[in-house]
Amino acid sequence: MSIRKPYVIFLGDAAEPVLAKTAFGVRDWAPEDCLAQWRLPECKVDLGLPDKTPAEAAAAGARSLLIGIAPGGGRIPAAWVPGLKSAIEAGLDIVSGLHTRLEDVEGLAELAAKHKVQLINVRTPPTNLPVGNGLKRTGKRLLTVGTDCALGKKYTALTITKALKARGVAADFRATGQTGILIAGSGVPLDSVVADFVAGAIEQITPAAAADHWDVIEGQGSLFHPGYAGVTLGLVHGSQADALILCHDPSRKHIAYHPHQAMPSLKLAATRYLEAAQLTNPNVKLVGVSLNTSSLSQAERERALSDAENELGVPSFDPLKTSSDAVLDRLLKA
Amino acid sequence: MSIRKPYVIFLGDAAEPVLAKTAFGVRDWAPEDCLAQWRLPECKVDLGLPDKTPAEAAAAGARSLLIGIAPGGGRIPAAWVPGLKSAIEAGLDIVSGLHTRLEDVEGLAELAAKHKVQLINVRTPPTNLPVGNGLKRTGKRLLTVGTDCALGKKYTALTITKALKARGVAADFRATGQTGILIAGSGVPLDSVVADFVAGAIEQITPAAAADHWDVIEGQGSLFHPGYAGVTLGLVHGSQADALILCHDPSRKHIAYHPHQAMPSLKLAATRYLEAAQLTNPNVKLVGVSLNTSSLSQAERERALSDAENELGVPSFDPLKTSSDAVLDRLLKA
Numbered sequence: 001m002s003i004r005k006p007y008v009i010f011l012g013d014a015a016e017p018v019l020a021k022t023a024f025g026v027r028d029w030a031p032e033d034c035l036a037q038w039r040l041p042e043c044k045v046d047l048g049l050p051d052k053t054p055a056e057a058a059a060a061g062a063r064s065l066l067i068g069i070a071p072g073g074g075r076i077p078a079a080w081v082p083g084l085k086s087a088i089e090a091g092l093d094i095v096s097g098l099h100t101r102l103e104d105v106e107g108l109a110e111l112a113a114k115h116k117v118q119l120i121n122v123r124t125p126p127t128n129l130p131v132g133n134g135l136k137r138t139g140k141r142l143l144t145v146g147t148d149c150a151l152g153k154k155y156t157a158l159t160i161t162k163a164l165k166a167r168g169v170a171a172d173f174r175a176t177g178q179t180g181i182l183i184a185g186s187g188v189p190l191d192s193v194v195a196d197f198v199a200g201a202i203e204q205i206t207p208a209a210a211a212d213h214w215d216v217i218e219g220q221g222s223l224f225h226p227g228y229a230g231v232t233l234g235l236v237h238g239s240q241a242d243a244l245i246l247c248h249d250p251s252r253k254h255i256a257y258h259p260h261q262a263m264p265s266l267k268l269a270a271t272r273y274l275e276a277a278q279l280t281n282p283n284v285k286l287v288g289v290s291l292n293t294s295s296l297s298q299a300e301r302e303r304a305l306s307d308a309e310n311e312l313g314v315p316s317f318d319p320l321k322t323s324s325d326a327v328l329d330r331l332l333k334a
Numbered sequence: 335m336s337i338r339k340p341y342v343i344f345l346g347d348a349a350e351p352v353l354a355k356t357a358f359g360v361r362d363w364a365p366e367d368c369l370a371q372w373r374l375p376e377c378k379v380d381l382g383l384p385d386k387t388p389a390e391a392a393a394a395g396a397r398s399l400l401i402g403i404a405p406g407g408g409r410i411p412a413a414w415v416p417g418l419k420s421a422i423e424a425g426l427d428i429v430s431g432l433h434t435r436l437e438d439v440e441g442l443a444e445l446a447a448k449h450k451v452q453l454i455n456v457r458t459p460p461t462n463l464p465v466g467n468g469l470k471r472t473g474k475r476l477l478t479v480g481t482d483c484a485l486g487k488k489y490t491a492l493t494i495t496k497a498l499k500a501r502g503v504a505a506d507f508r509a510t511g512q513t514g515i516l517i518a519g520s521g522v523p524l525d526s527v528v529a530d531f532v533a534g535a536i537e538q539i540t541p542a543a544a545a546d547h548w549d550v551i552e553g554q555g556s557l558f559h560p561g562y563a564g565v566t567l568g569l570v571h572g573s574q575a576d577a578l579i580l581c582h583d584p585s586r587k588h589i590a591y592h593p594h595q596a597m598p599s600l601k602l603a604a605t606r607y608l609e610a611a612q613l614t615n616p617n618v619k620l621v622g623v624s625l626n627t628s629s630l631s632q633a634e635r636e637r638a639l640s641d642a643e644n645e646l647g648v649p650s651f652d653p654l655k656t657s658s659d660a661v662l663d664r665l666l667k668a
Binding site: 131132133134135136190191192193194195196198199200223224226227228229230231232233234235237258260261272275279280 | 465466467468469470524525526527528529530532533534557558560561562563564565566567568569571572592594595606609613614
């Protein structure tokens with residue numbers, strides 16, 4: 001899955017920013033790929049990008065219309081269809097992370113074929129994914145892992161990628177979820193992959209590379225989640241990680257939505273992730289802890305960061321609040 | 335997925351028994367469900383069942399025609415189609431574990447609708463599988479796990495199920511692969527399930543049950559396989575196992591087809607499986623070791639069984655060669 005850039009981001013009639021989380025994520029993390037926004041008259045959200053119609057955006061060099069909002073239910077409303085058609089007629093690919101497949105919207109497939117543009121459904125994994133084989137690949141890989149779901153693995157990976165590039169290190173963010181794929185322009189939607197092919201999919205999106213190149217891989221799920229741990233283990237094995245960053249939210253009292261499922265200690269989590277990762281890379285190291293401290297006071301944050309460092313013996317940071325420098329130093333030294 | 339029995343087993347024009355492994359498995363493990371075999375004139379394989387045409391089998395009480403052979407490539411040859419249609423016209427469901435979906439064979443779907451029979455593709459998982467939640471369920475569960483793929487997990491689970499029933503214990507074999515599903519008449523084809531739903535699928539096929547009832551669950555893959563470990567972990571978590579039996583082949587020098595991937599020691603394998611299983615059942619116990627000693631001499635077999643017992647402190651057996659009594663005793667005492 002490879003998406004043509006730059007984007008014009010479609011915001012539809014979005015009434016509030018929370019509906020446009022995808023759009024804000026792409027704008028924040030791939031600003032160079034965001035050429036314009038396209039808003040219907042009722043739209044109340046503003047990304048701060050130039051407003052352009054699909055035709056104007058195409059004339060200015062845009063290659064894809066990216067659907068940047070998620071309507072209730074994840075379906076494509078009928079009211080959008082004329083707009084999507086006008087984008088196709090302007091020569092733009094359409095890129096969607098919604099549940100409705102673009103081909104299933106009346107008339108889009110024919111029009112896309114006529115105008116030789118692509119309809120890209122970010123939720124649909126490629127066919128013919130391989131089974132993972134564990135064969136050693138050149139290049140270096142970092143994977144973000146977590147005590148639970150939804151506590152900063154994507155944000156941490158994006159932060160580390162940016163910081164590596166700022167130091168002049170060759171690095172690529174490797175996306176495993178929909179928003180990540182829209183940011184990176186490629187990746188695999190792991191939540192739609194048949195279980196037999198999870199590790200193989202990750203091997204495919206993190207191929208052999210130059211010896212000093214880093215793939216920074218977006219983690220998913222958690223080894224401690226009763227429903228998703230298998231996905232996480234496939235991701236750990238397929239990534240053949242040289243380095244792990246453990247992500248955690250100190251305010252979380254149990255696995256999200258699972259009050260009967262205890263959170264692991266940082267020590268236990270680090271131990272289990274290293275054990276798992278050693279299957280395909282015996283030299284894997286934990287290089288840092290990433291804490292989501294958004295719900296803590298300044299004093300509590302400092303305490304939590306310091307406690308985590310003491311518990312695991314590696315540097316800690318909060319990608320939204322503190323510097324990643326110490327973790328980067330550790331990573332590049334390892 | 336629930337299959338109507340008894341079966342008439344279709345052997346087509348199979349030239350040698352190896353092509354009919356599924357048929358032999360069903361005959362050996364579910365003899366009470368096998369009413370007849372149906373062979374084309376060229377067929378060289380004999381299950382020892384009465385020969386009946388679909389119409390004769392239906393008249394004798396058969397409910398499904400089970401395709402018991404795997405042609406090269408796993409596709410349904412055109413030459414079979416008239417026979418399958420005659421089975422539908424006789425009122426039989428058609429049950430297939432092949433790659434070709436029965437609905438994709440010209441004319442079958444319409445005919446099945448007309449005769450109100452089912453076309454069951456054992457490789458196609460049910461839709462709307464849940465995500466696993468790890469909530470405690472009543473009843474007891476045993477899972478067979480392995481140091482690698484394809485070394486006796488299904489055979490071990492079937493043997494234990496049979497032995498439990500022989501002792502008067504309520505037990506059900508729970509199938510997670512195609513042959514297992516045909517034997518059990520239900521189950522989930524785990525190799526086709528989207529990764530997010532593996533644990534949930536297992537929770538669904540091993541539901542809450544009477545306190546003294548045992549589900550004996552067919553294991554898949556291995557935590558030590560670089561491609562399939564994620565599937566195995568979802569299976570371990572979803573099964574919420576009270577008891578594990580570790581399956582191993584002492585003659586295997588590395589993970590099959592992966593010479594770069596070492597086999598774990600029995601001790602390491604037992605440790606990792608127990609750690610993993612504790613997430614959803616802190617009281618899980620290893621109750622036995624099942625060895626596939628088919629390639630060993632009698633003296634080597636005895637030595638291997640004794641070594642395994644000493645290494646793990648639980649009874650060992652080879653389901654094809656020795657008694658499961660000691661493992662059963664341990665299981666029922668635990």
